[in-house]
Amino acid sequence: MARSSVGSVVVNRGQRSSPGLAVQGKIQVCLRLYLSRISANLVLGRACSRCGISPRTIGIDHLSRLIGEIEPLLSAYLSRFEIRETLKGLRGLQNQQSTDPSDRPIAEGRPHVIEISREEHIDAARTTALRMCRETGLGNVDAVKVATVVSELARNICQYAGEGTITLVLLEHPRPGVRIIAADQGPGIPHLAEVVSGEWRSKTGMGLGLTGSRRLMSAFDIQADQGKGTCITAEKYLL
Ligand SMILES: Nc1ncnc2c1ncn2[C@@H]1O[C@H](COP(=O)(O)OP(=O)(O)OP(=O)(O)O)[C@@H](O)[C@H]1O
Ligand SMILES: [Mg+2]
Structure with a gap:
């Protein structure tokens, strides 16, 4: 499955159900009150990254942490009135007692956040990824794939953004990874769009880092907003 639009691409080859989509959709509706779709995606992507969760696995129980991260991000886009109204909607979601089983959060390990701004951080991120893969039981071949993707994404952060973070999370349920x-x-x-379709001609490298990384992973999701940043979520499953 592949969906694409300007500045936002989702590629999912993992073929798994997405328990967090119901909650994600409700959050998107609240954010879209005053934000464009791209800005809403970016705000949610960043907030999820800071909480160490994927937008696809959000549960009602994640909401209070997420709202805490979303609030400061909104000030870059909205007036105080608009922020207040958006937060009202999000807090309203917290008060809804959901009976929908898809709203339950997925159990996950503690996220490990690695700051990336210099060359040596790329190696540190790669080494941590290999260690985490061993903990989750991924075989050597898959562990090397994950470490390679971590290196590519960390290198891109250094090269094109200057600084950022790589967050690594052990997945437990429904699929370990x-x-x-x-x-x-x-x-x-x-x-x-050109990068994802393989048509991008890079001036700085081979231009294959992202497309190659996508092939190595079970699921791959790129959110990019011109002038505001990039958030890439990639998952490798054990089963
Ligand atoms: N985090 C990022 N922020 C801004 N632009 C990025 C980021 N990551 C990638 N890009 C852009 O996307 C393009 C493709 O990235 P990709 O990693 O696929 O190839 P590359 O870095 O050019 O070459 P290489 O094959 O050596 O990785 C880059 O040339 C760059 O223009
Ligand atoms: Mg690259």
């Missing part, structure tokens, strides 16, 4: 979230507040990727 590892999640990588690469987030930065750099220029975004205005030519994202």
